[in-house]
Amino acid sequence: MIKDEQKESFASGQRQSMADYLSPLVRGIKPSGIRRFFDLVSSRKDVITLGVGEPDFVTPWHVREAAVYSLETGKTQYTSNAGMPELRGAIGQYLNDQFAVEYNPADEIVVTVGGSEAIDLALRALIAPGDEIMIPEPCYISYSPITALSGGKPVGIETYARDGFKLKADSLQAAITPRSKVLILCYPSNPTGGIMTYEDWLPIAKVVEENDLIVISDEIYAELTYGTRHVSFAAMPGMKDRTILVSGFSKAFAMTGWRMGYACGHSDLIAAMLKIHQYTVMCAPIMAQYAALEALQHGLEEKDRMVEAYNQRRRLVVKGLCDIGLTCHEPQGAFYAFPSVVSTGLSSERFAQRLLDEANVAAVPGDVFGLGGEGHLRCSYATSVTNLTEALDRIGQFVYKLKQEG
Amino acid sequence: MNELQLKVLELLKEDARRDAELIATMLDVPAEDVKQAITDLEKDHIIVKYATVVNWSKVDDEKVTALIEVQITPERGRGFEGIAERIYLYPEVKSVYLMSGAYDLLVEVEGKNLKEVASFVSNKLSPIDAVLSTKTFFILKKYKQDGIIFEEHEGDHRLMVSP
Numbered sequence: 001m002i003k004d005e006q007k008e009s010f011a012s013g014q015r016q017s018m019a020d021y022l023s024p025l026v027r028g029i030k031p032s033g034i035r036r037f038f039d040l041v042s043s044r045k046d047v048i049t050l051g052v053g054e055p056d057f058v059t060p061w062h063v064r065e066a067a068v069y070s071l072e073t074g075k076t077q078y079t080s081n082a083g084m085p086e087l088r089g090a091i092g093q094y095l096n097d098q099f100a101v102e103y104n105p106a107d108e109i110v111v112t113v114g115g116s117e118a119i120d121l122a123l124r125a126l127i128a129p130g131d132e133i134m135i136p137e138p139c140y141i142s143y144s145p146i147t148a149l150s151g152g153k154p155v156g157i158e159t160y161a162r163d164g165f166k167l168k169a170d171s172l173q174a175a176i177t178p179r180s181k182v183l184i185l186c187y188p189s190n191p192t193g194g195i196m197t198y199e200d201w202l203p204i205a206k207v208v209e210e211n212d213l214i215v216i217s218d219e220i221y222a223e224l225t226y227g228t229r230h231v232s233f234a235a236m237p238g239m240k241d242r243t244i245l246v247s248g249f250s251k252a253f254a255m256t257g258w259r260m261g262y263a264c265g266h267s268d269l270i271a272a273m274l275k276i277h278q279y280t281v282m283c284a285p286i287m288a289q290y291a292a293l294e295a296l297q298h299g300l301e302e303k304d305r306m307v308e309a310y311n312q313r314r315r316l317v318v319k320g321l322c323d324i325g326l327t328c329h330e331p332q333g334a335f336y337a338f339p340s341v342v343s344t345g346l347s348s349e350r351f352a353q354r355l356l357d358e359a360n361v362a363a364v365p366g367d368v369f370g371l372g373g374e375g376h377l378r379c380s381y382a383t384s385v386t387n388l389t390e391a392l393d394r395i396g397q398f399v400y401k402l403k404q405e406g
Numbered sequence: 407m408n409e410l411q412l413k414v415l416e417l418l419k420e421d422a423r424r425d426a427e428l429i430a431t432m433l434d435v436p437a438e439d440v441k442q443a444i445t446d447l448e449k450d451h452i453i454v455k456y457a458t459v460v461n462w463s464k465v466d467d468e469k470v471t472a473l474i475e476v477q478i479t480p481e482r483g484r485g486f487e488g489i490a491e492r493i494y495l496y497p498e499v500k501s502v503y504l505m506s507g508a509y510d511l512l513v514e515v516e517g518k519n520l521k522e523v524a525s526f527v528s529n530k531l532s533p534i535d536a537v538l539s540t541k542t543f544f545i546l547k548k549y550k551q552d553g554i555i556f557e558e559h560e561g562d563h564r565l566m567v568s569p
Contacts, residue, residue, distance in 0.1 A: 038567040051567035058560050141569045190569075312417075312432035319431050362566060385421070389428070 029145045033368030037352065041362045048391045049362040050379040053190060055254040055335070057309075059291070060302045063253065066294035067287045079286050081278040082270075083111025083262070087289050090296040091262055099222065099232040101245065107267040110274050111284045111292075115220045115248035115261035120146050121273040122216045122244045122263060123182070127152035131181040136167045137370030138338075140190045140218070144370065153179070158371040161340060164329050165194035165372070169203035176207075182214050185233055188221035191369045191378035192338040193331020198231045205236045214269075215243045220261075221334040223252035223303060226311045228332060234264070241266045244273075251334075252303050253295040258288040310335050313381040313388055320392035321379070324399050335382040338366065342375045344402050352377060359398040361391050407452070410435060414443045415452070422456040461556045463547065471500070471516050471545045472523045474531065475509040477538040486510060489536045498526055509541070520544070 019027065041047060082088060088105035095101050103109050112118040119142065127133065129151040135143045137156045144154040157175045159165045172183070187196040196204070208215055217233040234243040248261030263273060277283075295303075317337045321328045326339035341351040348365035355361050355377075366376030381388060410433070417429050426444060430437035447453040462469050478489050486504055493513055494502040501514040513531070517523035527542055548556055 032569070034567060034569050038565065041566040047566065049566045052564050053568045054564055056562065056564070315434050316428070316431050364567060385424075385428075385432070 025149055025151070029148060032141050032145075034141060034364055037362075037364060037368070040353075041356060044356070044360070047356065047360050047362050048383075048387050048394065050381070050383065050388075050391055051362040051364050052380050052382060054256040054382065055251060055306065056382045056384065057254040057306055059253070059255050059258070060295075060299060062302075063255070063291050063295045063299055067258075067291040070287045070290035075286050075290060077286060079283045079289060081283050082109065082274055083284055084286070084289050084293070087111055087293045087296075088262075090293055091264075094296050095232075095245075095247075095264065099219075099230065099235055101232050101234045101240065101264070103245075103264040104267070108270055109262060109264045110270050110277060111289060112248075112261045112263060112277065113281055113284050114250065114259040115218060115246050116142060117259075117277070117281065118244075118246040118248070118261045118263035118273075119143065119184075119216065119218060121276050122246065122265075122269075123147055123150045123152065124276055125269065125272040126182055126214055126216075128181075130179060132177060132179040133182045133184060134172065134175050134180060134213075135184045135370070136171075136186075138165070138189075138191055138366060138373035138376070139184075139186050139370055141368065141370075143184050143186075143218075152182075155180070156371040159192075159194070160372060161329050161338075161376070164332075165189060165192035165338070166196055166200050167204060169207050172204060172207050176211050180211060180213060182216060183208060184216045184218065186218040186220075187233075188219075188225055188230065188333020189336075190221065190334050191336050191364070191366065191373070191376075192329075193334050193336045194329075195225055195228070195333040196231065196233075197228065198236075201231060201233060201236050205233075205239050208242060209238060213242065215239070216246060217243050218246045220247055221251050222247060224307055224310060224335060225333045226307075226314060230333070244269055249292050249295055252307075253292075253299055254306060255291065255295065258285075258291055260284060260288050260292045310381065313383075313385060316385065316388055317379060317381045317392070320388070321395075324392070324396045326377070326395070326399065335380055337379045337381060338376050339379065340375055341377050344399060345406060346402070348374050348376060355395065355398055358401070359394040361394050361398075408443075410439060411443045411447055411452075414440060415447065418444075418453070418456075459552060459554050461548070463556075467518075469516050469518065470520055470523055471514060472527075473543045473545065474513040474515060474527065475505075475541040475543075476511040476513055476531065477540075478510045479536045479538060480510075481536065489534065492534060493531065496526070496530060498522075509539075 088109045091109055092103050092105040123146050127150040131152045132155050133147040133152045134155045134157055136159050147154040155175055157171050159167055215233055219232055222230040234240050234245045244263055244265040246263050249255040318328050321339045326341060328337050328339035331337050348367045352363055352365035364378040366373035366378060413433055414429055417424055426440040427437050430440045480486050481488050490502055493499055498515055498517060499513055500516050503512045505512050515523055515526055527540055532540055
């Protein structure tokens with residue numbers, strides 16, 4: 001409802017629309033391309049979607065039950081700002097067991113509302129106006145906007161299919177200026193499925209060290225690697241203090257809707273993030289924290305079963321796409337394949353649009369993920385084998401039809 | 407049983423219509439190996455049958471199923487085997503389990519209606535000499551069978567596209 005005074009102020013020419021009240025920083029943020037595609041897909045029926053960035057598994061029942069029980073026993077209060085000490089303890093133990101990184105639960109771990117909040121906290125805590133934040137792309141869509149909102153300048157670094165979308169030290173080096181401050185890493189990668197091994201990290205760590213960079217390492221897909229174990233950037237020699245490790249429960253434990261994430265790092269950095277966290281959200285919801293605790297204590301086997309299922313589907317999708325002629329580097333992490341559609345002569349967007357219109361399959365055009373995404377299509381294989389088989393069938397027929405036209 | 411056979415079994419248990427090619431792709435092994443594994447599993451009678459799980463309550467000519475607890479006097483030398491066989495050979499008997507506890511056999515019987523099941527118990531099961539007593543429990547509704555939930559209430563609630 002627009003108040004009369006405001007109507008007058010519009011009339012007097014001071015403000016043209018309500019949007020004129022907004023901060024220029026917010027107005028400067030472009031609407032996400034994925035959002036536009038979402039609206040397009042949602043208006044249709046009988047679509048098989050490979051566009052979903054979350055597990056198709058429902059959170060295992062024992063985890064849900066733990067949250068229900070926490071409610072039954074009256075656990076409805078605030079927790080400590082940083083999260084329940086038991087949960088922080090369990091996170092510390094888990095990270096040590098799985099990825100050989102050691103954090104003190106007392107002052108080096110903060111439980112956040114999803115990994116998203118952890119990224120926001122880290123960027124806000126680190127960025128001074130004009131700082132340059134380096135972001136290997138194609139990547140998850142939120143880093144750049146949050147950087148801009150925090151007054152920083154996002155600097156994209158293109159990565160390439162021929163390298164398996166790994167970050168290369170020379171590309172990183174080339175992007176560095178005197179204002180470079182933070183490097184955001186997201187491996188295993190959404191949208192490419194690319195990973196970084198110990199050997200891949202070594203030269204990156206060297207550049208980080210030489211240029212005195214801070215790293216925000218978003219390792220939300222850490223559990224989802226195939227045939228090789230994830231190497232945390234924080235576990236690289238000398239990198240722990242320079243790294244804010246961001247992760248969460250969404251992907252590994254099929255807990256997206258719970259919004260449970262965490263950040264780990266040097267106590268000075270975590271203390272600063274905690275300051276922002278306590279004034280903005282106080283603490284993550286207590287029932288979700290109990291669920292997360294249950295997942296860490298009793299959910300690892302179930303997690304392994306889910307990872308095995310993703311791996312089986314991954315092989316199916318990669319083979320299927322390659323058979324169709326959409327060349328696809330082997331994604332070794334997350335649950336995405338990122339095939340090239342260049343051979344069809346269509347842009348990412350046009351391909352995705354026509355695939356939706358003519359074959360009723362939704363997949364996200366690669367260009368929405370930034371530099372290097374054009375010419376690709378993000379296909380999530382977090383869906384049933386039956387759906388995947390049908391989707392591949394439809395994509396195959398569609399690409400065949402394109403060839404007949406061409 | 408080797409590791410491949412076990413994995414093949416798991417994938418077929420989820421969906422028996424999966425063919426060897428698909429399973430081979432999912433497991434990243436040659437299709438020939440999967441075919442061989444399936445042949446061996448069938449030959450060894452480990453894969454007994456490819457059947458369909460049916461939710462009969464959705465079919466008009468609804469069936470009646472009862473679980474019957476049966477107490478038995480075991481036979482010298484053969485224990486429960488002979489009696490179990492005499493019972494499971496009836497086509498209306500769908501499953502038979504030897505149980506620990508207060509009774510010996512748990513027998514699942516299917517009939518067109520209540521009368522038919524009752525008649526089976528009184529005319530066929532109870533008259534067997536070794537059968538000491540029976541307790542019949544009619545199944546009112548099946549919620550889950552063989553790990554499969556009949557009325558799926560946890561559909562896919564995800565957004566069609568998400569980052």
